[in-house]
Amino acid sequence: MTTTIGAEFDSISEIYDSTRRAATEAELKAVSSELSECRTILDIGVGTGRFAKPLSDLGFEIVGIDISRKMMSKARQKGVENLILADAHNIPFKDRSFDASIIIHVLHLIPDWLNVAREMGRVTKNKVAALLRNRQREWNNATNVSGNSSATSPVFPELWTRYAQLREEMGYPIRRNRRMWQNEEEIRSKLPPMKLVKVSDEVVVMNISDLITRFQQRIYPMLQDIPIDVHNKIIQKLLSSIANADHNGKETTSTLREKQIERRIVEELAIWRPDQLRLG
Ligand SMILES: C[S@@+](CC[C@H](N)C(=O)[O-])C[C@H]1O[C@@H](n2cnc3c(N)ncnc32)[C@H](O)[C@@H]1O
Structure with missing residues (x-):
């Protein structure tokens, strides 16, 4: 099947x-x-x-x-x-x-x-x-066509990993075949x-707040197969992780304190x- x-x-x-x-x-x-x-x-x-x-x-x-x-x-x-x-x-x-x-x-x-x-x-x-x-080129530091050696910020995997962990904690683990x-x-x-x-090989810059808005809007299917109230709770927790990362400043190892996120897109x-x- x-x-x-x-x-x-x-x-x-x-x-x-x-x-x-x-x-x-x-x-x-x-x-x-x-x-x-x-x-x-x-x-x-x-x-x-x-x-x-x-x-x-x-x-x-x-x-x-x-x-x-x-x-x-x-x-x-x-x-x-x-x-x-x-x-x-x-x-x-x-x-x-x-x-x-x-x-x-x-x-x-x-x-x-x-x-x-x-x-x-x-x-x-x-x-x-x-x-x-x-993805390999997007995530490593190889020089791109414009001579930049920028890679996608690790904030992306960090947010996804936290989202997945919070889902699991709340009893809605991400489906295995995802x-x-x-x-x-x-x-x-x-x-x-x-x-x-x-x-193409380009670097797009976005604010972390825009990324969170995307999560809030559930624009990826992976964000949709849970009840809306659970999703909203997860978003609140993500927002407090960002606030904490901000508060802890340079002492934190979290990438969530980055305000501007670079995203490399290689197609x-x-x-x-x-x-x-x-x-x-
Ligand atoms: C990310 S969208 C891409 C749509 C379009 N190709 C684009 O580039 O904007 C993925 C599309 O694939 C469709 N899709 C997913 N699985 C499919 C399948 N097994 N057969 C046909 N369409 C499928 C979804 O319904 C959705 O419209």
Whole structure:
């Protein structure tokens, strides 16, 4: 049996676009030039049409599938037309139906991504593309394209770890099959793409208060599968940890006293030939 957490996006469909940036010029340029010889594209986990809309404006014929009806209704409001409620584990199309398929910010949500990769390979004729984050580069100090050697601040793992610990203490441990970015690392090593295109490498600065607001708004599915009052209590505790870290100043080892957080974002576009994914 396959497990998926995508339907949880129904509950954040209203705020999704305001909490994620629009598809960037660099992302669209990479996708459209790599798929320039393709006309029909299946967008798997199309969501609110963040990519489907600009790609159809560029002339591609896009069909989107998703398991969240509400995310797709946002896409429909933007003018994305060909949308089908379907699970990426069982794509309701015949073999080689599309010139290309794309999957963007979805694979990290799917525990058995290998079956989804197989399905993508099955329904595609020419190229399968996935926009992936390169977490290793984001978390080490390798020099980025602008010559910076900045890495993502450890405040991110610290907040997530504290959130997870508090959930556990309150009797709501994070589900075991929850994975974040390990899938994308595994995909790179188990199914090496025929091409890996660098898309972006940048450092975004945000305030810790903005990060806490994101947690408060429950913009990630991992923050939603607990009762709201428990979630709110956890947020209060996180806020007091921040206040304590502030109070203790330099004596504390906690990263939560940082006010400005640097977040490095490294994105790559992986391209496979469909037959590379039609395993077994
Ligand atoms: C983080 S959003 C990404 C949406 C869009 N690709 C983007 O980049 O904005 C993940 C989307 O994948 C969908 N999803 C998750 N699991 C899925 C599955 N098994 N089959 C189809 N869609 C899925 C979710 O419902 C959600 O709309």
